[in-house]
Amino acid sequence: MRRLNIYSLLVLFCAVLPSLHAEEGYKLWLRYDQVGDAQKLKAYSQIIKSYFVEGNSPTHGVISHELNVALQGLLGKTLPASQSVQAGSLLVTLASSPLLSPLNVGEKLKSAGDEGFVIFTSTLQGKKVIIISANKTPGLLYGTFHFLKLIQTQQDISNVSITSAPKLKIRILNHWDNLDRTVERGFAGFSLWDWHKLPDYLDPRYIDYARANASVGINGTVLTNVNANALILREDYLKKVAAMADLFRPYGIKVYLTARFSAPIEAGGLKTADPLDTEVQQWWKNKAAEIYKLIPDFGGFLVKANSEGQPGPQNYGRSHAEGANMLADAVKPFGGIVMWRAFVYDNNVPEDRAKQAYSEFKPLDGTFRDNVMVQVKNGPIDFQPREPFHPLFGAMPKTPLMMEFQITQEYLGFATHLVFLPSLFKEVLDTDTYAKDKNCTVAKIVDGSIDNHALTGMAGVANIGNDRNWTGHHFGQANWYGFARLAWDHSLTPEQIADEWVRMTFSNNADVVAPLKNMLLTSHEAVVNYMTPLGLHHIMGYNHHYGPGPWINKGRPDWTSVYYHKADSAGIGFNRTSTGSKALDQYADPVKKQMESITTCPEKYLLWFHHLPWTYKTKSGRILWDEICYSYNEGVDAVRVMQKNWNSVEGKVDAERFKMVKDFLAIQEKEAVWWRDACLSYFQSYSKLPIPSGLDKPPYSLEYYQKLSFPYAPGIRPQW
């Protein structure tokens, strides 16, 4: 009989129930463990002796509570909440407070807007204090969390002077959560939203969700899947939504919903959803009024229309702009907005799917209402491990374009692969579109500075579920965190984000910080290499997108893999140059020129834009086939280095998270090998070239890999 050995049992025991101190990662980056460095702890305790939160809105209550809990944890003692300025006060108050009148705080906050803040050391009533101030209450909330971060990451606070304001107005999570609590492309369990028990029962976890988001400046959440259900607009469901909006409001978070374009038919009993039909327009206006009566600060609608079977204005011969504008008119009187997705998918299979969004939306520039944003995915296909930036960025100067990133790892290994997405996000944001001239980066298009838009935003498709640690992988938390940080300030580097996240989430110990940052910062290149190196894309398993599937060739052509890699005996890659699909015509000239030429096209985009012979000589001097083989192996090797880095922190982080991450890294390593072997087996059937000597050969036949099936991979429609 097989038995667990005692050692494994003991290891498991460490993580289980009786010792309730087991570390499950629930606290995210808000751990507030006592400062480990004794000198710093002493210094902090000398500088902060009490806190004084002036004001009594619900948000002020949130701030007081957070300071109480956080300072107690960080400093290891209860600090008094005072009602007056004292030596060593941490004073949190609006710039308009008479207390601050000697200090000219308004000047410091001139360009901080409604959400920015200042934190500075000062002398008030002859006493040395630290002041957190802002023009409006949300700024106080963000300033408070920023200040706590200084201590969490063990910064010097003896003389602080910080001003910060978000570069984008709308910083929002998109939850692809269904009303039955399944989550489309969700890999961290099921939806947090327990619709059945709402509004009568409010899970305390909703509050922790709000706290976590507030701590990183997220100010909106779309509760429902873009593949939308009209039921959410029914009165009883709106009351459930209102209960959540009430909970989230003190945390500066507005609630949004997805609007199913055909809702006037399904929920309203009308015969049409034609946006030019006056009855339809009135139905939406009435619905908006009903919503705003329940939720006065309702954010607005996110819409996926005429894409992947979703209804939309084109069903009635109307344009996306006509559809979006109708909804925009309905919410406009209440201050609402419409986020209209550019991710469109015609029923007619296009010659090159990468071109479709641009072709449909570019001509509509200038025709949208001023409370409409067009939400554009980072790349022209669909959240692949690496894509060039979407050609719409820079192509619609009269329309505010919202960035849509995917935090959930639909195409990047689900919840068990450690991939630090800020690297991916930042690569896109920093790319120059050359829309007007050089130095028109994607980030500057999105933040409105190039085209002078006030309405700006960034959306992240959430990776959050009801798994105890929220994101499945403990390191998945870094992607939630990192997305939010970039939405606040896209000038941050992945290195900075990794540094603060590691310190807050794991440890300030240099022996932990260094290896964990190394893991994070090498992980994106790793996954690109072991999945889709050199510009390859969309070669994953069918439907669930789990594991490799370069052989997929059935179903709708632009849902297959062969459509994208175009491997044949001559070579591999998608020719999007002027001799191919001409997708490069959608980019500004300097971009087009760079990508068009195989000598200037960065090799990371090589097979995205070019079809090349297997024997094409790459920059390394190797032929393309060999370079592909080496790249896949580099990906696998990088995962193994990540494992070594992780193993080096054993005993320096808690045993429970150490074990779980170690187990997940073993899965990642196994699956990286699987990706490599399956893809090389498949491509070799065309290249007919040997795996270079010194590299591992696939241990199984191509047929073996092709036969693997995973009907219950998570994130897809459940079935009994």
Add this chain to the structure above:
Amino acid sequence: MRRLNIYSLLVLFCAVLPSLHAEEGYKLWLRYDQVGDAQKLKAYSQIIKSYFVEGNSPTHGVISHELNVALQGLLGKTLPASQSVQAGSLLVTLASSPLLSPLNVGEKLKSAGDEGFVIFTSTLQGKKVIIISANKTPGLLYGTFHFLKLIQTQQDISNVSITSAPKLKIRILNHWDNLDRTVERGFAGFSLWDWHKLPDYLDPRYIDYARANASVGINGTVLTNVNANALILREDYLKKVAAMADLFRPYGIKVYLTARFSAPIEAGGLKTADPLDTEVQQWWKNKAAEIYKLIPDFGGFLVKANSEGQPGPQNYGRSHAEGANMLADAVKPFGGIVMWRAFVYDNNVPEDRAKQAYSEFKPLDGTFRDNVMVQVKNGPIDFQPREPFHPLFGAMPKTPLMMEFQITQEYLGFATHLVFLPSLFKEVLDTDTYAKDKNCTVAKIVDGSIDNHALTGMAGVANIGNDRNWTGHHFGQANWYGFARLAWDHSLTPEQIADEWVRMTFSNNADVVAPLKNMLLTSHEAVVNYMTPLGLHHIMGYNHHYGPGPWINKGRPDWTSVYYHKADSAGIGFNRTSTGSKALDQYADPVKKQMESITTCPEKYLLWFHHLPWTYKTKSGRILWDEICYSYNEGVDAVRVMQKNWNSVEGKVDAERFKMVKDFLAIQEKEAVWWRDACLSYFQSYSKLPIPSGLDKPPYSLEYYQKLSFPYAPGIRPQW
């Protein structure tokens, strides 16, 4: 703008993240809080000074770990784990230990079997000790948990002498969990089993599941839904199952699977699943051999065949016995068993569904292999709030009949209604079948004592999900606990079970114990009254079974409500007497006689067996219609009394569980009123009689109740 007031926020804050001591109910009845009574604490500390677990199997490791954690918690100090007998030792060792040779422990354990235990105070080597002993290792595990319970419930342990052995051999949970982690009729979130990550990642929660079950003597678990999927028999899934079996083994828990009868076709590629086909027989034999190679102590199969569309032997013109025996032959060489469900549902709608199982199975008595058990639901319909006992109990003396109870509250208010099911279970177990003579209770049929069966068992359809508190409702834990306790010893009373559960789970404080026991012990009658009083049954919402639906009249007749209540202008109730469906013919004569006569038929079964005029005079002196009205109101009133009882413990139990239970009770009260008003509105449309004065009138029209729709009620097949 609506705002949460500060008070609500503060209440919520108590339950949330930063103060990690928030009580979420995760620890179940294994809290091990320090003994609150100072005198008792002192007494315990004087009696137990160290523990000595002799032996080193994995189960011994489990015992040591549990004692370490539990005694530390209960006594507030770490007790040494010694390797010798000392004054004040708690000695845990097998009866065969040379240490015990002076004590003739074997005599005490004569009828304790492999799982029973003794706990007794004794003198060994001149030292006063407490000894936990057993014939086999599982008994030590159960004895240990029993001993800990003595302290948890603050019993006197100065002179212990306890012998206990389970009355049933197989005490098992049935998980209706699907491979996509949805749970059929699951109301506590989703499945604990994360199949996608198995076997590479083992959630530490699996261990806590095993601990909890071991603590109450559960020794088996069926991991998969009775509406079975052949995929679970595929090699990769069997490896996942094996990993769980390895984890569960030290806790005395065997793993079982559901077998889809058509698996030889779906998983084996055969053209038939005919149980008399030799290829089919061989396929199952090979599959069994494959399973037992991975899991040497695999328990066996649970089968739902030819019921609600599931395939079965009747598809090939074979009997249930022929089907069961083929599977039994496959697992027999390895010691496995087959649990064959008697819950059959023909495609042909019968005159009275209550008769069907008996009609099909009674003739098969004596034709099953000796490793087959027939698993019979407690009542002849389907887990209704109250049913008379199933007529098969007592009718198949040559076949071991296993009891199937439903712990999940499919028909009893889902996870938000507080209903203590041991009351329901016990009512059935204590009922006399008169199978041979009087005093042939259902319990005695099930425990094998009447018909001399060694293979005995009880199955509970689990109410466990990935909700943090396991069961959705904190009080749902009492049903998991109570089911297990009755499976161990059906002579326990609901009062005893409630008492120990409340003490372990909430408090030994008399001001808490009394009101909570009152809530528990009145709750079953309450739900019967506000849902289905006086023998009414099966009048719930269609498909999801949520809320009242006495008007349901479409679809398959025996899935409607009108089929069961048969209300018309003349009266109400299902005539199952000799003038009706003759279902009473399936019971022994004394039972039949009692039920046949409306003067002796207990009123709780009145409308189950009789169709009576609205003006029929009941024992209270009221006419039937009035009695129905009063019964529904009694149900509502009882919930309100439960609320009062709960409110009385505010401040005496933790704030988090107090708030959640309070919210759930408010839902229960609201839904009890809904049930009452909807049912009375509907039945009144036939009775044409007024609601008695002094009772609340339904505030809405019948149409209002009929129009309510809940497409995403939990526990049904999810849909996007």
